[in-house]
Amino acid sequence: MVLAAGGFSSLVYGLSRLGVGSWIQPAAFIGVGVAMVVAFAVYQVVLQRTDSPLLDLRTLTHRTYALSLVLMSAGFMAFLGSMILLPLYLQTLRGLSELEAGLLVMPGGIVMGLLGPQVGKLYDRFGSRPLVIPGSIGMVVALGLLTRLALDTPFGVVLAIHMVLMICLAMVFTPVFTLGLGDLPPHLYSHGSSLLGTLQQVAGAIGTAALIVVMDNRADSLLAGGADPVDAAMGGLQWAFAGGALIAVVVVVTAVLLPSKVEAPEGVPAAH
Structure with a gap:
């Protein structure tokens, strides 16, 4: 839940800051967001081995x-x-x-x-x-x-x-x-x-x-x-x-x- 909430919120915030001042801050938030979402997905795949994922990505x-x-x-x-x-x-x-x-x-x-x-x-x-x-x-x-x-x-x-x-x-x-x-x-x-x-x-x-x-x-x-x-x-x-x-x-x-x-x-x- 921490990875999902933190990843998506960071991604959305970074996108909302594009074009406002320097590109460094939004790029950092977008990068962190993408990394956390990827980590969330990987962790769900690991949890699928014990049939205990928060979101079962086998739906995809x-x-x-x-x-x-x-x-x-x-x-x-x-x-x-x-x-x-x-x-x-x-x-x-x-x-x-x-x-x-x-x-x-x-x-x-x-x-x-x-x-x-x-x-x-x-x-x-x-x-x-x-x-x-x-x-x-x-x-x-x-x-x-x-x-x-x-x-x-x-x-x-x-x-x-x-x-x-x-x-x-x-x-x-x-x-x-x-x-x-x-x-x-x-x-x-x-x-x-x-x-x-x-x-x-x-x-x-x-x-x-x-x-x-x-x-x-x-x-x-x-x-x-x-x-x-x-x-x-x-x-x-x-x-x-x-x-x-x-x-x-x-x-x-x-x-x-x-x-x-x-x-x-x-x-x-x-x-x-």
């Missing part, structure tokens, strides 16, 4: 689960990173209050929550590919549209883009979570669920740190070139959304590699 030997892990991690990097940027745009550049910004993005969250059970039913009937592939492509398109936000973009357009993004995320995350865990034998379910949940949060933190760094560096570059502070901030946000869209391309590529469904182990009912 199952191809569909490993692909699901990559897709969910990339998806959360793009999703959570971009969702930090949208309130910054609405409050800092468009002058909305915290309540107004929250009300603007609330419909998208509600739609995503309501779609979860329906997407599950569609997965049971048609499999993952008719949902995940279009959903991942829509995710890239929605994030790409966010790069076109301007100081005079109608709030209705922002609301529509956000809702499309939430719908696409529901089409991706629900089937992939089911598909990934369904690929594991029963004795690895708890480890697979824990690893998936952990990496989702870590990926979200890394994505947030990375996109904020992109935004700040681009804004600073524009300011140094004589741009107006507001225009510089807008330019930084656009580049950060573009970074989120590029990360989401990984989701599309991984979605294509996933099977439509997985066969449950013998004697175990199929996952729903």
Whole structure:
């Protein structure tokens, strides 16, 4: 636990400091973080010999689960990173209050929550590919549209883009979570669920740190070139959304590699 917590927190902090002053400090934190995470992984492999690991990394030997892990991690990097940027745009550049910004993005969250059970039913009937592939492509398109936000973009357009993004995320995350865990034998379910949940949060933190760094560096570059502070901030946000869209391309590529469904182990009912 010490290795995992220390490694991931050091890694995320180092990433968040990139572009701020000297590169030595962030490089040191990133190096320490990577070393501790590698040590954690090695220690888990050692503990697997006595069947007592904190996280059993044998889950990664199952191809569909490993692909699901990559897709969910990339998806959360793009999703959570971009969702930090949208309130910054609405409050800092468009002058909305915290309540107004929250009300603007609330419909998208509600739609995503309501779609979860329906997407599950569609997965049971048609499999993952008719949902995940279009959903991942829509995710890239929605994030790409966010790069076109301007100081005079109608709030209705922002609301529509956000809702499309939430719908696409529901089409991706629900089937992939089911598909990934369904690929594991029963004795690895708890480890697979824990690893998936952990990496989702870590990926979200890394994505947030990375996109904020992109935004700040681009804004600073524009300011140094004589741009107006507001225009510089807008330019930084656009580049950060573009970074989120590029990360989401990984989701599309991984979605294509996933099977439509997985066969449950013998004697175990199929996952729903």
